[in-house]
Amino acid sequence: MTGIASSPPVREPSPPAPVVAAVDVVKTYGRGDAVVHALRGVNIGFARGGFTAIMGPSGSGKSTLMHCLAGLDTVTSGSVLLGGADLTRLDDRKLTLMRRERIGFIFQSFNLVPTLTARQNILFPLELAGRTPEAPWFDRIVDVLGLRERLDHRPSELSGGQQQRVACARALLSRPEVIFADEPTGNLDSVTGREVLELLRRSVRDLGQTIVMVTHDPVAAAFADRVVFLRDGLIVDEQLRPTADGVLDRLKRLENA
C-alpha cells in the first residue's frame, strides 16, 4: 500500500444527442449504366440550437442530403433519426405528419400563397395541422423578423426580402425541431440576403432554433456556426466558427481536387 488513493475516473459529459442525424445514408439514383451514387454513406448529426451550412461543389450531394434528412426523399440504405424516430421506417401518413409538425422549410423561391396576406401565410401551416398558434410566440417572431407593419400585405405587395422573412416566420411558428433552408438567399440581392441571414442567426441565438442550410455562397455559410463540406457524396471536412475566406479557400481546394 502506498497510501495514495487513486482518483476516481473523470467522466466526460456525453455530448447532447443530435436533433437530426444521418446514419450510414446511401442514396443511389437509377441503375445499370445510368446509376448515380449521390450519397455514399453519410454520417452526421446536428445539435439542438446549432446553425449548420452544407457546402460542396455542384453535384456533390447537398440537396440530396437535405431532402433525405427532411424526409422529402427516400434513402437507398441507412437511417435518418429525428427526435427519436427513424424517418426511413415511417409510412407516408406518419412521415407527412412528421414533416408538418416537426420540420420547417425555407426555400429559395419563398413558396408563399399569393392570395393570402403575410399574416395568413405565416399561420396557414399550423392551422392546416389543426393547431392553435400561441399569440405571444407569434408576436415575438413577427417582432424579431420586423414584420409587424407588413402583416396585412399580400406577397405581391412585399419585397423579396420581406417575402423571405414571411417564409422564415412561417417556418419558426410551429417551433419545429429543425428548419431546413435551401439556398434561402439565392433570389435576394446581397444586402437583403444578409438581412435574412442575420435573422436566421438571431432565431438560433434568441429563439434556440436549429437550422440546416444548403448554400453555394461562402458569405452566407459564414453566418453558420459550422460548415460541413461534401464531395462525391461523402462528408470530407467541417469548419467551426467559419469565415467567408476560410470557406471559399476550402471550397476551391475541393473543386480542384
Ligand SMILES: Nc1ncnc2c1ncn2[C@@H]1O[C@H](COP(=O)(O)OP(=O)(O)OP(=O)(O)O)[C@@H](O)[C@H]1O
Ligand atoms: N432525381 C434524380 N435522378 C437522377 N440523378 C439525380 C437526381 N437528383 C440528383 N441526382 C444526381 O445526384 C448527384 C447529387 O445531386 P445533388 O442535387 O444532391 O447535388 P448538389 O450538391 O445539390 O448540386 P448543386 O450544387 O448543383 O445543386 C448529382 O450527380 C445529380 O445529377
